[in-house]
């Protein structure tokens with residue numbers, strides 16, 4: 001049985017078709033990357049999988065159960081967690097309170113105190129999250145999602161805006177996750193995608209245009225054309241993050 005299946009998913013915003021008949025599935029424990037230019041529909045796809053947005057058409061299945069009409073809290077209880085491209089922390093609240101609230105939404109067997117001690121963050125529990133560095137905030141968002149004890153985790157650009165050293169910390173946390181956790185990660189940084197994902201799905205104007213191993217994706221003519229234009233010289237370089245045209 002698949003951990004996640006997205007079947008014939010479409011999303012229209014007014015007259016704009018942002019996702020167009022998207023279908024893919026993840027095996028339990030699979031690590032999958034999603035790449036695609038800015039505006040390709042990646043975050044919209046996550047919003048629909050997590051239940052933050054309703055699809056215009058299509059279905060979502062978690063471990064074989066159709067969850068298309070279930071609210072996001074119900075999907076959390078079924079083992080789905082996510083992080084957000086833009087910070088989703090409760091600004092003005094402490095680290096402890098943010099964790100406490102994240103745990104309320106789930107059936108996590110952990111409590112806030114034990115988790116903070118395990119992370120080595122107990123001393124920082126009373127600090128307001130706004131006062132943490134950007135790198136620490138991204139790390140906390142990831143840890144809050146993991147504290148929910150997910151079976152599937154959706155990560156939306158977890159290293160966006162981070163320094164190379166901060167990126168390394170996040171990549172290690174994700175890379176060291178137990179093998180039974182299924183990971184779907186949106187990432188513009190190709191070094192991060194290639195380090196973490198076994199297979200990669202490419203979205204372009206709301207459609208899946210390629211799916212395969214790193215090697216297949218790197219040599220796919222359609223992907224090379226989308227990112228580099230015909231005659232591009234290769235896919236090995238990591239490009240500046242957030243570049244609208246050239247992503248690697």
Ligand SMILES: Nc1ncnc2c1ncn2[C@@H]1O[C@H](COP(=O)(O)OP(=O)(O)OP(=O)(O)O)[C@@H](O)[C@H]1O
Pocket residue numbers: 013018036037038039040041042043044045085
């Ligand atoms: N709530 C909304 N209402 C109208 N249009 C939207 C809404 N959310 C997203 N869009 C549009 O849908 C398209 C896809 O946006 P989305 O955020 O999913 O792209 P993305 O692939 O995550 O891009 P990025 O790499 O920049 O994060 C964009 O054209 C965006 O402007």
Ligand SMILES: [Mg+2]
Pocket residue numbers: 042043044085
């Ligand atoms: Mg996005």
